[in-house]
Structures are given as C-alpha cells and as structure tokens.
Amino acid sequence: MLQGGLRGALNQSVLEASGPQAAKVEKLWWFAFTTAAIVYVLTMAALWWATRRARRRELRGELLDDAYAEPRMTRGVTWATAATLVILLLFLGADLLVGRTLSPIPKKQPLTIELTGHQWWWEVQYADTSPHGRFTTANEIHIPVGEPVLFVLEATDVIHSFWVPNLAGKKDLIPGYTQSVWFQADTAGVYRGQCAEFCGLQHAKMALQVVAEPRTKYEEWATKQRRPAENASDPTASRGREVFLTGTCAMCHAIEGTSAGSHAGPDLTHLASRRTIAAGTLPNTRGALAGWIVDPQRIKPGTRMPPNYLKPQDLDALLTYLQSLK
Amino acid sequence: MKREPRSVIDLRPLPDVVFGPRDIMWWGMLGFVVIEGFTLVLCAAAYIYLTQNFTTWPPEHTPLPSLRAPTIQVLVMLASIPVVWWLAKAARRYDLGKVRIGLIVATLFNAAFVGIRLVELLVSLNVKWDTNAYASAQWLLLVMHGTLLAVELVEVGGMMLIFWLAPVEEKHFSDVSDMTFYWAFMVLAWMPLYVLCFWVPRWLQ
C-alpha cells in the first residue's frame, strides 16, 4: 500500500483519473483527441491530394478553366465547411453535457474543507458544526474514499489555484472571493496536486497531497488531528519543545496545546503525521527536516521562512520534538 | 511584354484643400475620437463594475461629491458649442478675422474647462484618490477626460498662436474645422460621464 501510495503520489496525470470528475474529463479528452486527429489527417490529406492533382495536371500540360473549376471548388469548400460546423457543434454538445453533469454536488452536508492559499503553502481547515470538531493542518488533505468532499477556497495574498489532476479540474483561490469545488476519490491512494496559478517565487514548489482512505481510517486520522499535541515525554523532546517555543519558530507556527498560536505559517500540531514537508517539496524525514529548518532559502529561495542557525544539540532536540508530533 | 502607360485620368483639376471627411486630417481626428471615446466607455464600464463590490456607492463614511462646480462645468461646456459652431462656419469661409477671434474665445473656454476640472477634482469630489476604490474610480474618469481637455487646450491654443503669429495657409482653416468636430466630441462625451460621476452616486446611496 505504501509503495503504491508513493508511486501514486508522484503521478499528477490528467489521464489517470481516480474520481468521477477527472474520469468524465478524461473521456471527453479522448473523444476530442480522436475527433481532432481525424480532422487533422483529413485536412492534411486534402492538402496533399490537392498538390498532387495540380502537379499531375501541370505535367499533362492541361490548364483548368474557370467554368470547370469554380463550381467544384464551391462544392468542396461548402461541404468541408458544413462538416466542420457539424463536428464543432457535436463537440460543443459533448462538452456542455459533461459540464452539466459535473456541477451539482450529489450529497447534502458533505465533508467540507476550507482551503486557504498562501505564498507558498496550503492552509487546510476541516469545517465541522461543532467548534471542537474543527481542526487545522497544512499541505496534506485526507478524505474518505467514495464520498464527495466540498472544498471552500480562499486566498490571503495573491491568486493561487487548487488542482489535483487525478481527481478534478482546478479552481482559483482569489483574495476577496470565495469559490467552492467538490470532488470525490473512487480509489484509495495518495494524489498529488500543485498550485496552478503563478503566485511568485516559489510557485513551482507549492504542492499538496490528497490522501483518500476508507471511512474508518479517515475517522481515525481526523480524531487524532483534533487532539492537541501530546506533552513531550522524553527529555530531548522537552528540550526541543523549549527550543521551539523560545526561539523564532513560535512566531509563525502554531502547535495546539502549547503557547505557540501564530497562523502566519503552516500549523505543525501533527507535523509528524505528514508524508512530506515544505508543501510537497521534501520527504518528511529527519534529515530533510533538518536541512529545511536550518536553511529553507537553499531549498526554496524566496520562501518566507528565514534560516535558523541552531546549535547542534538544540537542532537535534527540536527534531526529536517535531518528530514526536504525530 | 511591355505595356505602354496611357493617361486616363488627369488629376490636376482636383482641389488641394478640402473640408470635412474629404480631408484625411479629418479622418485622423475621427481616429482620435473613436479611440478616446472607446477608452472612456471602458473606464465607465470599470467604474460600474466596481460598484458591485459596495453595498452603498459611495461607501459608508465617504462623502457625496458636490454638484456645484461640476454643473457649472457642464453649463460652460454647453455654452461653448454655439461659439465653436460659429468658428467652424467662419473657417469654411476662410474668414481670417473671425477665425482669429473665434480661436481666442475657444482657447479661453478650454482654459476654463481645465480650470474647473481641477476644482472638480480637488474640491468637488470630496475624496482623495487613495481613500478607496470608489474614490479611485471617480478620479479615473475625471482625470482621463481631463487629459483630453488638457491636450485640446494645447491644440486650440497652438492654433490660436498660429493664426495670430504665423503665415496662415488655406489648409489651416480646414484644421480649425476638424478641431471643432473634436470639440463637439470632447464636450458631448462628458455629459453621460457627468451623470455617472455626480448623479449616480446620489441614486445608489
């Protein structure tokens, strides 16, 4: 499952649909591609044929007079135009049909996730009717397989675009506007998405992951996410927690259950439960985390996180603490 | 096969100074009118687009614009039309004396437009451009049209100086006539914008 998950995580193809929206678009694509290919081949064939006929006529020394040519050309152009119009209208019809089937969300009160785009990470808030039910995470979204999920999209700084090709088309996150999009994953797996509207220096490295899992597993994950961070048990982790709270980390990152409450950067309450860090740029391993913390500018030049030159023991403790935030 | 040229049309009798659409300078003027006119249309469209972001227009705590100077502006503009009409007729008759006087009066009118426009901006609007999007939109329309007023002042003033100080040629009379056509556009284009800037906020409050 993990292996398959990893492979799936790096497949961002429009043509490997795992949900109904993407599947319908994939079908539309193949219809369009086939039609276009046929039209292209026919057009090029007509061009080729025209050049060959003209050449043969010239070799025979014949000249075409207008009385012969004009009505034939008129017929040819008229039929070609009519055929073009019919094909285009067919395509238009197919498109409108697909469009209509994709819009209405099929479920009342679906799971609702509020996504806020930032330069250059994704703030993810799970909406819930009770205040205790809400929780915040970043860059990694879990959804139950086979159920439609509603995403509510906003942005705080510039325009971003939420796009998980395996599952659905994209929608922009525009400051001052709220848009929504819904989709559904039909098979369990990890689906990679990427910001699809140029948003500045690190647009290229603003990815996210959608993990689709069976309902029960999703509920387990959500329950864990709702809990605040556990108190650090061993001394290294405690020291790490101190480093976090007394250093610059707490100025931007929140950890529920501690005094760190800033939402300028991603919420780290359950950092260790995520597969990747830095918006899908690095695997969530101790080494990668260390490199990221010490010098994020080397990995994502222009990112808002400054370098943090920590003493080796402090860094070690911090890493232990962060890796305990499951 | 060499083809001998055979003259079929003698162009010598054609006039070399004409008025109105026969003259390509008139067409240049028409080009300006269309381009600037459409620019103002788009500015008005943007203005209207922005109203949808507000529950009241102007927004709360933003004062309405005053009507005094803007209405004076409209009246002065309309008053200039018969003068400029008279000037156009004098130009068609190549009446040097009348055109000279007409151009002085037109320059004074145009200077008045510019002066009153500055008052409209700095006093009547009651907002600075950086207060909010409503203010920015108001300033946009008045400044864009105001630029036309300012450029036209240079043109009319320049024509006035030519007619008083330079050797005047026949074609300059045609240019004066073209200018009067532009003048009509400049003044008439302002009328709907005046309503949009100074009256519509009163209706959308």
Add this chain to the structure above:
Amino acid sequence: MSDRTTSVDYVPTSEPYDAELAELERTYEPHANPFWAWVTSVDHKSIGKRYIITCFVFFILAGLNAGVMRLQLARPENHIVGPDRYNQLFTVHGTAMMFLFAVPVMTAFATYLVPLMVGTKEVAYPRLNAFGYWTFLIGGVFLFAGLYTNTGPDAGWFAYTPLSGPEYSPGKRVDIWAQVVTFTEIAALVAAVEMIVTILKMRAPGMSLNRIPLYVWSILVVSFMIVFAMPSVAIASTAMLAMDRLVATHFFNRAEGGDPLLWQHLYWFFGHPEVYIMFIPGLGFVSQIVETFTQRRVFGYPVMVLSLFVTGFVAFGLWVHHMFATPIPQLGRTLFTAASVLIAVPSGIQIFCWIATIWAGRPRYATPMLFALGFIAVFTIGGLTGVMIASVPFDLQVHDTYFVVAHFHYVILGGVVFPLFGACYYWFPKITGRMLSETLGKWHFWLFFVGVNVTFFPMHLLGLDGMPRRVYTYLPEMGWGNLNLIATMGAVTIVASVAVFLVNVAKSSVAGVVAGDDPWGASGLEWATSSPPPAWNFHPLPVVTSRAPLWEEGGEMPVATGLATDRREVLITTALDAVPDNRHEHPGESHWPLVMAIAVGVTFIGAVWNPWAYVVGFVISAVAFAGWGWPRGTKPEDQVTTGRLPSAEAR
C-alpha cells in the same frame, strides 16, 4: 490564356515623364548627411524596414530568454537560473514576443507594403508614422534595460493582480512593465490609424473595395481590432495598475473595494483580440503567397474577406475563456465556450479556400510557399487544441499547464511566424532588390518545421501529465525530465534555423541574385514598380481595373497623371470606389517625430518613479507638439491674408 509570368515593365521611361521624374528626385532628395537623413526620414519604406529589423532583434533577444528557460528545464532540479531570474526571463519572453515582436512586426510589414499594394506614394500621416516607430523603440529598449539590470518585470506577461500590485511586487519591475505596455500600445494605435486611413482614402483610382488585395483587407480588419482592443490594456496597466503602485489608488485592492478580477477582464478583453491581431495578418500573407505561387487568384474572395471580418469581430467575444477557473456565472461560461469553438469556422474556411486554390492552380514550391504550407500544417494543430480548451471541464484540467503552452506556441508559431518567414522570403526582393537564397531558405524551413514540432509537441503530453506553467524547476520523481529534454533539443533546432535565416539575410543583402521588378510573376501593384521602389513609389499613379492588376491583359496600362512633382503630393480618393477626390501635400523629412517620442518617453519613463513626470512630461510634449505643428511658411501662394478668399481653384 495570357502568360502570367511576364513582368510588366511599369515605370515609364518615355519622354513625357522624364522631366517629372527628375523633379521628383529633387523633391524627394534626402538630407546630405546620411545619418540625419535616416533620423528625420518620414518615408514609410525606410520606417518599415527599420521597424521590421528592430522587431526581429527583439524576437532574437526574447528567443534567447526562451533558450535559457529551456536549458533550465531540460533536467529536473537544475541550477542554471534560480526562481527570481527565471521569473524575469519568462515574463520578458512573453512580453517581448507579444508586445515587441508579434504585433509590431505585422504593423511594420504593413507600413512598408500597404501603400505599395494600394498604389499610393506614402501612408496617410508620415511624421506620425515615424513617431510611432521611435516610441516603440524606446519601449523595447526600456524593457530589456530592465531585464539586463536585474529589474526585469517578473509577474508574467499578463501580470495578474494582486501579485503584480504594490504589496507583492515591490520595487520598479512591474512599473517598467506597465510603461512598456504604454509605449507599445501607442505605437500600435498609431499604426492602426495610419492603415485605416491609407487603405480607405488613398487607394489607386479604380481600386474599389472589391479589388483590394486580401492582405490589405487583413490589415484593415486588424487595424480596427487594435483601435478597440488597445485602450483596454492601456487603462488596465497605465491608468490603473501603475497608479495602484505609484499613488496608492485601489482599483485592484480588495481591502478597499477594488477587484483583482477587474484586471483580468480588462486585460483579456485586450489580450484575446491581441492574439488575433497577430494572426490575421498572417492569413493575409498566406493568401498573397498562395495566389502568386499557384498563379491563380485565391478562390472565394468575398467569403475570404467575410471570414476575416467575422474572425476579427468574434475575437472580441472570447476573452472569458482565459478565466474559466475564476467565479464566472454558468451562462457566461457557456456563451464564451460556444464562441471559442465557433471561431474556428472562418479560419477553417480560409484553409479550405487555399486548398481549393492550390488544387486549381499551378503550384510552385519556392520557400515562401513552403512556409505557407507549413503554416497550414502547424497552425491547424494549434487550432484544434484551441477548440479543445474551449471546453470548460477540459480547460479546468489543462489551464495553466504546458498543454496550453503547447497550444499557443502552435498557433503563434504556426499562424504568425510561419507566414511571417514566408513573407520575408516573398517580399525581400521587393524591399532590397535581391533574392534570398532558396537553398538556405529550404534549410531554414525544414529546421524550423522540425524544431517547432519537437519543441512543442511534447508539451501537450507534459501538460496532460500535470506539469504546470511558469515553474522554474520540477522534482525528478515527477517523470517530466525526458520530455523536457526533448523539448530543449527542439529549441536548439529552432535556434539553428533562425541562425540559417540570419545568415541568408546577411549574405543575400549584399550578394543575392538581383531581383528585378517582379521576380515571382505576382499580380499586385507593389510588383509594378522597381525593386526597391523609388522614394515616391509610383509615378504616374496606376489605375486599377481588376483584382489582379498585373495579370490584366491588353497593350496599354491605364495611369493617372497630374500630381505635382515639386512637392510631395498624394492622391486622396473616395472610400468605396476609389474615385479621385482631392490632392494632399505631405510633409518632408522632420526631426519632430523623434523629439516628440523623446518627450513621451521622458513622460512615461519618469512616471515609473514619480507621478509629477506626467505634469513635466505634458509640458515638454506640448512644446514638441508646437514645434511639430508650426507652419514653415514655404508656400506663399497658399497663404491667406485678411479678408481675401483663396482662388476658386484652391477651393
């Protein structure tokens, strides 16, 4: 059947015209100092030539940007350039290609060709024409000066707000971009006005509307499009974005009631017609080339003209298809989808008519014709993917991915650059008097054809595989490396093809085969005068009695005589039937266009830093305007003194 390949020796050498031609030589004599003569020239041919060359310089510079981009993307996690430099590179690539090359090269060619093709001496406003060129040059230099000093704009060629606003693009980069747009938009509007008036009011006697060459129709349509499209971007960038950044207006600032989507609407209302503005002249080029190289008038003239108008008109109804991922009402989406799909019909008709013309004609495959055929092959692919992305659900998957990059490069390279290269080979003899090498031409064509396909076809696959646009790098695990590498190899091939072209131009300019008036056996008026044409283009003026003047039969060529030769006099005709109506004196050489362009340049460049530049600039522009317009008093017989009406003749 007449022999249509004979060139018609038009410039009369018989007695009656010798004295007139000699006087014309004196009238059109350039300034003694060749540099000053060049600077003050108002000859549409001289301006057209320098304009075309300048555009190609920008094409090469923008292409070099793309070369670096392709090197960076050839391998994942490459380190040739970082994100900041990459963002400047792609922004300037797009901005330069669109604003400094694709549109201006078309207006430049039109500046050169249209007066010759309609049988007149000059464009309508020669000094304005020169002013347009200088303004354009200032804008282009300003853009690249920014790039090469690390202050290049970096928010993309369409500079979406709020990213391009004062908060998220600090510094002067985007302000530079906004004013470059101003300069190029002024130049485009100037060219549009020139073309409309020249085409409608200055045609040769007898060239009624139904006898205008198809290329000239394409320029007329495009000029109207420029008039209605450019103001939109002018307002958006010069008036609104620049002001948001400079003096804190709030057009796009949501916090104060502004709207980021307002930018998109205004920008794309311009931006979509913009791409048709680039493409429609290409259609005109192909028509002229197909006609000459099949020795047959293009089939379906009225339908061809109507297609140009329909395309131009419908182009204004498509812009929202760039915004399908934003909140747009469903009805809007449907309408814009339908329009975006149906606009393919007029373009398709054009292609069918060309195929019919080829079928019925006697095709020759000289280099211009190869490029015309290449256009059909390449553009059609782009047109078909364009119809695909007109569909909202499909677009929402491939929008802002390399699929779209592939689409627009296919339509631009196919629809604009292929015809443009064809036009270069076709009209180079007229412009310079020498032929370009056919051998090098064929190398150029095939390298370009292969290069374009190898570079851009893989990008369709990359887009479908999930690769977004405007990314300076990508992870190795995405699996995009191989296709990107192939695309880069294609780019190298394109560079090679352009190099071959430049070598061809350089060599042929000095050592090419001498061309003569009509090396191709064409039908249009531009081939009825020498190569290169004299400063006054035609004397006496041709009179036109059909759609293909040089293919007419009969022993005598009708001409119109009587225009003055002691001054630069042009004929003004009526708009519909080109009946001679009046004579108009044109100005000679003048430095005022350059002075005015400098004044405008100071105004808008200054405004990047300080809004008072508008006030100061206005004053100096007014002075330049006065200098431009002040009468020189050289014609005492035309002067009017108090109370005296001019003679009846003058009226």
